[in-house]
Amino acid sequence: MPESQIKKMTDYKWQILLDKSKNMRVPGIIFADEELLQKALEDKAIDQVINISTLPGIMKASYAMPDIHWGYGFPIGGVAAFDVADGVISPGGVGFDICCGVRMMRTDLNFEEFKKNKSKLMSRLAVSIPKGMGSTGRIEVSKKEYEGLMAEGARWAVKKGYGWSEDLDRIEDSGSLEGANPDYVSSKAYERGHDQVGTLGSGNHFLEIQVVDEIFDDELARRFGIFKGQITVMIHCGSRGFGHQICTDYIEVMDQASRRYGIRLVDRQLACAPVNSNEGKKYYGAMACAGNYALANRECLSQFVRDSFEEAFGLGAAKLHIELVYDVSHNIAKFEEFEIDGETRNLCVHRKGATRSWGPGEKGLPDLFKDTGQPVIIPGDMGTCSYLCVGAVKARDESFNSTCHGAGRLMSRTKAKKTVRGEVLKSELEQRGIAIVADSMSGLAEEAPEAYKDVTRVVDIAQGAGLSRKVAKVVPVGVLKG
């Protein structure tokens, strides 16, 4: 793309100028510094930002977070909001791993206490967390119970004895998405998902034991229950085969619907339908089921984490105060209200590889976070660090209340495997005190730190752009990968 079509707005914000010859309806906005902007220009991510700007009913701009990279259809790190009255909803704007997200748990343990039982904990986790390709969960979900899971998400898990009721206030949407309708879910999705509840999966999903390395905001860290040297846990996973199948099913539905509604697509993967159409409503109802599946999944995994700590440390999880800090979903479409040209409008906000970032005072926040804003969890790669951030008020106007979701890939999986050997990486990380439990060495190589952008740079840009603020940095001391 010619540089003349990109205008620098601030050090961290760039505008892709409106180009009617490309059928753009709104400009593009990229949050990046010069170097990350160049990286985004090298792959096809910016073209994808432009493609999104051509969709009907898109409001203000097609946004890209600092961790943007080339996806399929929507870029990873893309945010787009569509007017519910005349805009569209697109399964490709959410992605196959519906409601994939990250949660962070705190403990009362410090690093010295953890070290004493580190290997015991890692071997307990290796047994209790089902992970890897083809793994099945231990939680039997009957057809009847499936409906409860789809309607209630983490709330269902808590009722079943997985997780604590006080976790629910610390999950977006209090742990269950509204509008879930099991009637819109195919039997194929049921079949793929029925034995995957409470499993981590593979690919970039992980469970990490971490230690708090640096605090950036003492007061907020205290409010979120975080202190320096503390042991925390991070879980990254989603709706497993259940969500993948729902996305597959509805891309096919939308492929037909787009034609029927006369929507011109520059990329067939962007298939969509009006939010208020029959197809749009059905997709939302099914997507919310997958969202609840993911929320239940992460809640069940948290229980396994608590059980493993209890066994390794010989103390109850309540006594160790293994509490949820927060749970965010970074592949999801939600209905949210925003002011557009002085008028309050209901928008369908698609975040694909982007995190909601509610600042202090935001209407939907539980009392717990009313004056702080929501915690925002940004995982990095397994050799570097991850961040606990907090939502910022400015994000409302800047990015439809969104910020980054992770480091963002830099290197393809093929290239990572050519550059890095899994066994070598494992021993290097272990020499640095990071215990690794992984099923596949090639899978480990694909997720090597070199394959990712520098997460610190990404969260710094998000902070510089006013989208979120850093609260604490955590570094890994134990990693479980599928």
Added chain:
Amino acid sequence: MKGYSQFEHTADIGIKASGSDLKELFTNFALGLFDVICDMRKVSPLEEIKVNISSSDLESLLVKWLNELVYIFDSKRMLLSQFDIKAVDNDSLTAVVSGEKIDPKRHELRLSVKAATYHQLSIKKNKQYKGKIILDV
């Protein structure tokens, strides 16, 4: 020579395949898909499954074919290694695919595939059929 190869994509994996006719093209795409998932040399064709699909055009038929195989893999925990396409035209396909249940002790598992996508999908015919597709992994 293999009738398929992988190409790079930042986050995911692409497959290119070719074939003298549609049967060969679709077979090679299926082999390319399972080559991403596992080492097929260690998979025995012990169990057969019939596949019957139809679609509106050739491109979506390819997406649907590969997604049907992903569904079999993920729901039945099966690795597939043989794809016998009985008939295929622009909008329908019938096949018998075979493989066996995953045995982590015996099988070399590589990468789980979530789905086949439409992004940059193409099928062209000159002397022979050539196509490419991106998988979400």
